[in-house]
Amino acid sequence: MVETGKKTRLHDWHVQQGANMARFGQYDMPLWYRAGAKSEHLAVISASGLFDTSHMCAVIVEGNDARGLLQQCFSKNLQVCIGKQQSPLTAGRSVYGVFLAENGSVIDDAIVFELNDQLYLVVVNSGMGPEISAHLRSHSGNRSVDISDLSDELGKLDVQGPASARILGKVLADPERVFAELPYFSFKGHFDPASPLSEAAVLLDGTPILLSRTGYTGEFGFEIFIKPEHFVPAWERILAAGQDYNLLPCGLAARDSLRAGALLPLSHQDIGAWPFINNPWEFALPFNADRSGFTKQFVGADALLNLQDDMYTYAFAGSDLRKVTAQDPAAVLDRSGETVGTVLTCATDMAIGRHNGRIFSIASADKPAGFQPRGLCCGFVKVTRSLQPGETVRLKDNRRSIEVEIVTDIRPARTARKAMARFLK
Amino acid sequence: MKEIHELNLPEEVRYAEDHEWVRSEESKFIVGISDYAQDQLGDIVFVELPEVGAALSKGEAFGTVESVKAVSELYMPVGGTILAINGELEESPELVNSQPYGQGWMIEVQPGEAKEIDVLMDQKAYLEMLKGL
Structure with missing residues (x-):
């Protein structure tokens, strides 16, 4: 028997719902529920999905x-x-x-x-x-600062997808006020009832939450931070409110395929024990205007500015849904067949497909008539030389080799950054 | 995930350790993957099958089944020649999830040594193996 991991407060619920469970970090987490990862992935693009992320x-x-x-x-x-x-x-x-x-x-x-x-x-x-x-x-030195770890003292659930605001509107007290002026990467409220901030976002039953317009799917939605004792009731209430909106509970498989298509890195897989530079996420670095240096000094900055060996991380998209197994491991081969790197993530975004070479999503306004994609393999590679968007490389594991294109974006028509108003109608 | 008692494990097929099943039809064998295997894999999005006419020995890979989670090898539960493949799986791989012993079948094999099926597990033995996993 596999050694069991830590359980979130929803563990029994996940098992009762027939979730396929797997170890993720220290926790037993749901990979998918009865609907299956494909339906869950598509629900987040076209309706809404509810994720237990309290392992964070x-x-x-x-x-x-x-x-x-x-x-x-x-x-x-x-x-x-x-x-x-x-x-x-x-x-x-x-x-x-x-x-x-x-x-x-x-x-x-x-x-x-x-x-x-x-x-x-x-x-x-x-x-x-x-x-x-x-x-x-x-690094705190003589600074006047307190650091407290809230591990296992906080519940977190994500509601992601275009119907998310309408669903939360049914469980929030005064949703109009909560949703007013809540752009991407902003939040209201506090999970601690003692905080003066907590009155800004409260559920109908009085439970205070921290409601944040963030997530890790690339789609419009929210992350909710809540005290553990309120976590399961809130989950059940949101799920019930979502019945009329085709809300599905979603597992980590859908979270992984959604985030890969949205070009978001998985920590310790796409970013990790190598310098954080020459990757699709340099917006997280404080470069100055001409990229000659940084606008502040910070831990790790000197190393990034004085690199010995250049490594490059790129996003890729395949020509169909077939994957290689990154853990196999899978190598990256250039046109001459020379190995130039390794595959970090290879997942299938089930909401997208190619038409005449171009990638469309089921959410694309200009998708071709009758468009019914079967998915596209996508993810990230780490290579030893710089590549240009549009260049092709081969990914090879022990089973197969597939040709993929280096890209600067994967799933089109993502909704994460769109204005709130269109999702409240 | 299905509980053991929820699994559909027909008695008229034999099972291999790698979770393929074999059904004897006249002098031919039909091969697919078990309800347990499809449940573990999750949504099946692609099935790669061999060329008709290929001769493969017992234990050799005859294709791959790709789910949202992983790409897995399919192994010959008996040796023989591929007489037919289930072409429907190209357009509808999800048949392996919904009807693993019916429309989700994978290959039809002309066995080299028909007795090879006798060493495979019957339903009871397969169930015992699954309980030990």
Whole structure:
């Protein structure tokens, strides 16, 4: 028998619903439910999906010098990060970035939420709470800052897809007020009833939540942070409210295929023990205008500016749905057949397909008539030389080799950044 | 995931350790994958089958079945010559999920040694093996 992992509060529910469970990090998590990963993936594109993500960790950084410590350790420049104006991070806004080691490699990626200018919530991956807390402490020096790891003290669920706001509208008290001025990467409320922020986002039964317009599917939606004791009732209420909107509970398989098609990296797989640069996620680095350096000094910056060996990470898309198995391992071969790297992620985005070479999604406004895609293989490769978009390489595992195209984007017509108004109708 | 008692494990087929099944029809064998295998794999999105006429020995890979989760080899539960493949799976691979012993069949084999089927597990033995997994 396989050793069982930690359980989220929904574990029994997952099993009762017939989920296929698997170990992810320290936790037993659902891969998919009875509907299957393909239906779950498509539900997030066309309706909505509900994900148990309470295996993720959160760390509170609090004190007069909290911002200064994050400026030193987090890759984003918190003074220059919000919107086209690149204005400072303010209360109610959040920002994506990475925590690097001195050698420029990735400890983990994270979203930093500013609750107020002396209170930040840092959301990191499963099992990473203790390591990120220790990393922050090791750089805190004489700073006036408290770091507390909320691992296992917080529930988290994601509602993702175009119907998500209408579904949450049925369970929120005063949804109009909650959804007003809630752009991408902003949030309202607090899961702690003692916080003065908590009255800004409350469920109909009075449960305070932190409601964030973020997610990891590339689609419009929300992440909800909630006290563990309220987690299961909130899940069930949202699921019930979603019945009229074709909401499906979704497992990690759909989360993986959705995020791959949305060009989002999986920490410790697509980013990890190598320098965080020359990849599709350089927007998480504080480059200056001419990219000659960074707009701030931070842990890992010197290593990135003085690289010894260049490595490049690119997104790719295949010509059909067939995958290679990245763990096989799978190699990347250039046109001459020379091995130039390895496959980091290879998944199938089931909502997309090619028509005359171009990638369309079932959500594309200009999709061809009768478009019924079977999916496209996509993901990320790490190679030893630079490649141009449109170039083709072969991915080869022990079973097969497939030709894929280096691309700058994968699934078109994603909704994550679209204005709230269109999703409230 | 299906509980053991929910699995559809017909008595008239034999089972291999790699979860293929074999049904004897006249002098030929029909081969597919078991309900347990399709449930473990999840949504099947692509099935790769051999050329008709190929001669493959017992244990040799005859194709792959690709789900959202993984790409898995399919192994010959008995040796023989491929007489036919299920062409419907090219357009509708999900038949392997919905009807693993019916329309989701994969290959028809002219056995080299018909007795090879006798060493495969009957339903009871296969069920015992699954309980031990």
